[in-house]
Amino acid sequence: MHNWFIEELEMDLGRSIQIKYKTILESVKSEFQQIDVYDTLPFGKMLVHDEVIMLTEFDEAHYHEMIAHVAMNSHPNPENVLVIGGGDGGTLREALKHPEVKAGHLCEIDDKVVEVCKRHFPNISGSFDDPRTECFFEDGAEFIKKRKNFYHIILVDSSDPIGPAEVLFKEEFYKNMKEALTDDGIIVTQSESFMYHRAVIKNIAEFSKKLFPIYRYYYTMVPTYPSGLIGFSYCSKKYDPIKDFREEKLEQLKNLKYYSKEIHHSAFKLPAFFKI
Numbered sequence: 001m002h003n004w005f006i007e008e009l010e011m012d013l014g015r016s017i018q019i020k021y022k023t024i025l026e027s028v029k030s031e032f033q034q035i036d037v038y039d040t041l042p043f044g045k046m047l048v049h050d051e052v053i054m055l056t057e058f059d060e061a062h063y064h065e066m067i068a069h070v071a072m073n074s075h076p077n078p079e080n081v082l083v084i085g086g087g088d089g090g091t092l093r094e095a096l097k098h099p100e101v102k103a104g105h106l107c108e109i110d111d112k113v114v115e116v117c118k119r120h121f122p123n124i125s126g127s128f129d130d131p132r133t134e135c136f137f138e139d140g141a142e143f144i145k146k147r148k149n150f151y152h153i154i155l156v157d158s159s160d161p162i163g164p165a166e167v168l169f170k171e172e173f174y175k176n177m178k179e180a181l182t183d184d185g186i187i188v189t190q191s192e193s194f195m196y197h198r199a200v201i202k203n204i205a206e207f208s209k210k211l212f213p214i215y216r217y218y219y220t221m222v223p224t225y226p227s228g229l230i231g232f233s234y235c236s237k238k239y240d241p242i243k244d245f246r247e248e249k250l251e252q253l254k255n256l257k258y259y260s261k262e263i264h265h266s267a268f269k270l271p272a273f274f275k276i
């Protein structure tokens with residue numbers, strides 16, 4: 001006897017994804033959200049916040065490698081890296097594969113996410129044991145206001161723009177991140193799907209182009225997200241992800257499942273209906 005998990009997020013628009021599961025391994029109601037871990041039939045363990053899929057063991061690497069390595073391989077010496085959100089540890093895991101990193105900060109509003117992921121996803125949350133890691137359990141939008149000219153890379157691994165993450169999709173937040181960056185810093189943010197969320201992306205692109213000399217949108221395949229893919233905004237003060245790509249840095253990256261030299265370039269090729 002199996003049950004079906006159904007993601008509710010897109011339901012009103014007549015679309016959803018459903019996944020068969022064996023059991024629910026843990027359910028926690030935190031101050032911010034409902035956190036559930038499912039043991040699914042096709043995709044291994046799955047992390048869900050407020051009934052929206054955050055990751056599955058099957059395809060988490062597609063997301064985490066792509067949010068991290070595109071910027072990390074475009075910057076010559078990313079010593080100070082900040083992940084905002086990303087309480088499962090996957091984005092930090094990828095950033096810390098780069099030996100240049102001296103400080104790997106993670107600012108997550110919900111400490112319960114980290115607790116739950118340490119219990120159920122050791123291969124994803126192992127980054128919390130790295131001596132370069134420091135965690136801050138605060139609102140990322142407030143945290144960033146206190147930092148100036150420090151981070152070479154900021155990676156915003158947020159949930160969708162509803163609830164606690166809404167503020168992370170606003171111009172004000174991007175302005176504050178810009179101040180927190182060094183003069184050659186780069187920001188990459190979770191920026192939804194060009195199949196389903198074009199208005200959200202266009203809004204981010206519009207204000208980012210005013211703030212940064214370089215703005216690009218790229219994407220990765222994540223079959224367990226409702227449209228099968230998700231994209232990222234790349235905002236940079238100096239380094240262009242194509243012209244300044246440092247191929248030699250790929251050699252230092254171990255256990256890659258999705259990211260490669262070819263993918264680094266092709267991820268920026270967008271369909272004719274979505275030119276940004």
Ligand code: SPD
Pocket residue numbers: 052053054055063086087088089090091157158159160190225
């Ligand atoms: N629609 C879900 C988008 C979730 C993006 N963040 C996932 C967190 C994985 N570290």
